[in-house]
Amino acid sequence: MLHFSKLKAFVIIGVVLLAGLMAMPNLLAEKSREALPNFLPSQALTLGLDLQGGSHILLEVDVPSLKDTLEKQLVGDIRLRLRDAKIRYVNLKRTGNGANVTIPEVARADEAFTILQGLSQPLDTGLFGQGVQVQEFNVVRNGQNISLTFSDGGLETRIGRAVQQSIEVLGVRINELGTTEPTIQRQGTDRILVQVPGLQDPARLKALLGQTAVLQFRLLCDNQPQGAGGAVPLGCEELADKENPGQMYWVQTSRSATVDGEDLNDAQTGFDQRTNEPIVNFRFNTGGAQRFCRLTQNNVGRPFAIVLDSEVISAPRINEQICGGSGQISGDFSTQEANDLAIVLRSGALPAKLTIVEERTVGPSLGSDSVRAGFVASIIGLVGVLIFMVVSYGLFGMFAVLALLANLMMILGTLSFLGATLTLPGIAGIVLTMGMAVDSNVLVFERIREEVANGRSPLNAIETGFRMALATILDANITTLIAAVILFGMGSGPVRGFAVTLGIGIVATVFTAYTVTQLIISGWIRLSRPKVVPL
Incomplete structure (x- = not known):
């Protein structure tokens, strides 16, 4: 041996x-x-x-904010489905856990109920498509009144997906900072732990993590506010101008009137040739370019808003269809702000707002x-x-x-x-x-x-x-x-x-x-x- x-x-x-x-x-x-x-x-x-040394941050998905976004989308989708079917409706409103609508014509209530049932999509609760399927909404009819409420399983699945998607987005953002071996992992049902060793600028990290970076191109509503205190029309949302917070816009909430920044293919910093100010040039992928082309083609002569994180950057008028699939975002940016905005746009939008619930910094x-x-x-x-x-x-x-x-x-x-x-x-x-x-x-x-x-x-x-x-x-x-x-x-x-x-x-x-x-x-x-x- x-x-x-x-x-x-x-x-x-x-x-x-x-x-x-x-x-x-x-x-x-x-x-x-x-x-x-x-x-x-x-x-x-x-x-x-x-x-x-480095930064330790514990983030939490803002569930009320996510729920609010889902409710707004639901109301817009209900309105769109009923309008397309030429079904008259009244009392369309949010309920805090969904939406409610009344169909005045008794003869068409069954048809409306069937149409709205199509909004409730089955969601898989497990990994890799192997879990139990649950309905996103519970659709209930009581006479001429139809209510759509979030199911418990559907809402939990939405939160879980938001957390998982946020982890992926945060990973891309942090890696673009050039740091080594960041730790990004889920904690509990709605929290994300982020640890970035060696990062010397924790304030910049917090800004990147906290910025939802939801870029949207949304049609403006037909009516616009004439002063403070006006009632926001149904199917619309009031947003403030980024440069002038006192200037308000009413923008449509329907998905058909919106092109999301998730269809962006690339975003890079540049400089305006006229003013030499930092800008962000963006380019859509094929699907996003086609949707943006259809949106502009069908709404020539109407104004639309470029919205970033619920703030209107600009509200130009559509003079002709735009099918090139590219554009630029300008504003009062510093070079680093423009670069950080390009990073978050490239990485994709966070599906929900994240709030910092714990923060620790370990010095070198x-x-x-x-x-x-x-x-x-x-x-x-x-x-x-x-x-x-x-x-x-x-x-x-x-x-x-x-x-x-x-x-x-x-x-x-x-x-x-x-x-x-x-x-x-x-x-x-x-x-x-x-x-x-x-x-x-x-x-x-x-x-x-x-x-x-x-x-x-x-x-x-x-x-x-x-x-x-x-x-x-x-x-x-x-x-x-x-x-x-x-x-x-x-x-x-x-x-x-x-x-x-x-x-x-x-x-x-x-x-x-x-x-x-x-x-x-x-x-x-x-x-x-x-x-x-x-x-």
Whole structure:
């Protein structure tokens, strides 16, 4: 068992050296890593929020705002469906949980009910289309009165979709800032946790995260406010002018009178050739260009509003159909504001308003203190293990320490290769792994002592010790690995970081504490031909 062929020994040594090569960039300065040849690994571990500082923000989906938007769309859709069918209606209004409408003509109430039932689309409550389908609205008729109310399952599904879509949009926005390894994950039913390590401008991050960036092109209503306090017509919504908040517009709420910014294909910053002011140039995709073309073609001579986050940027008149699929947004923008607006437009609009419910900023100095504390803890742990093993097992203890160093190289090398983010819990997992690694050596060495005490020869005792301890080592590490897998699957954030380092450390431990130690002892036996076991 102590015999290693040249190929086997070469493979074991090669794995250790390769791990050391992948871990090497962590010991170099950034400029030195950039100067490395292309064939050498240059990727170092990314430090987490708690180690290099950054921003921690907990966002919450504004459910009342989302519900309000859905209600407005519902009222507009009801009006459109009934008008298209030439069915007269009265008392169309929002109810706080849907909408209500009355059909004066009794003979057409059944037809109207059937038409409005088509507004309630089945929504899937599960992932990948495998969940239970629920109706978005409950459509109920009471004589000539028809009410559409949000179903519990439908509203919950809408909120869940809004959270998931928001996570995707926020990921695109944050990645365009050039940050590394941001953490964006769902918490509960309507909250999103955002952690961005190394970000030095948290105010800009909050502005990007909080901006809904809903760009819409909406037709103006036929009647417009003549002064303050006028009643907003049905099917219309009152919005303020961005530059002049005292100027109000009534815009249509129907989906058919709106082209959304979700159809944008690109948005880039530029400069107005006449004023040299920053602007944002945008371009629709094919579907958006066709919808915008139809909207302008069918409404030549009518005014429409360019709306961004419920504020009217401008309200030009449609003089002719616009089918080019591109345009520009101008305003009193700074260069950075224009760039940030282009980022949020490219990433897409958030489906609902997000509010900040918790905010923490970790400074770089606090992060460097954490790195220093983690490094000191690791060194103290390594030195403590070294002293214990040498005092307890002498020369074999030194062999175990060499295997432990190989173990650390494999952990750091693997984490670097995977592009993992190292956090304080991750450092805790590494320190814990050091103790577990020598634990496997302790099992082997104590078994060898027992075999020597039973009168076996040194070579026989060493072979038997490794063979008999293997099952115990595997059992102990496999059970711990199962726990690490469960932590990774059910945990989040720092818990996952701990589970990753612990899991990688366990696999490296089995390899180094058993195989590498065995290879070292095998080489020592060949060189020294011992008469006794130095334990």
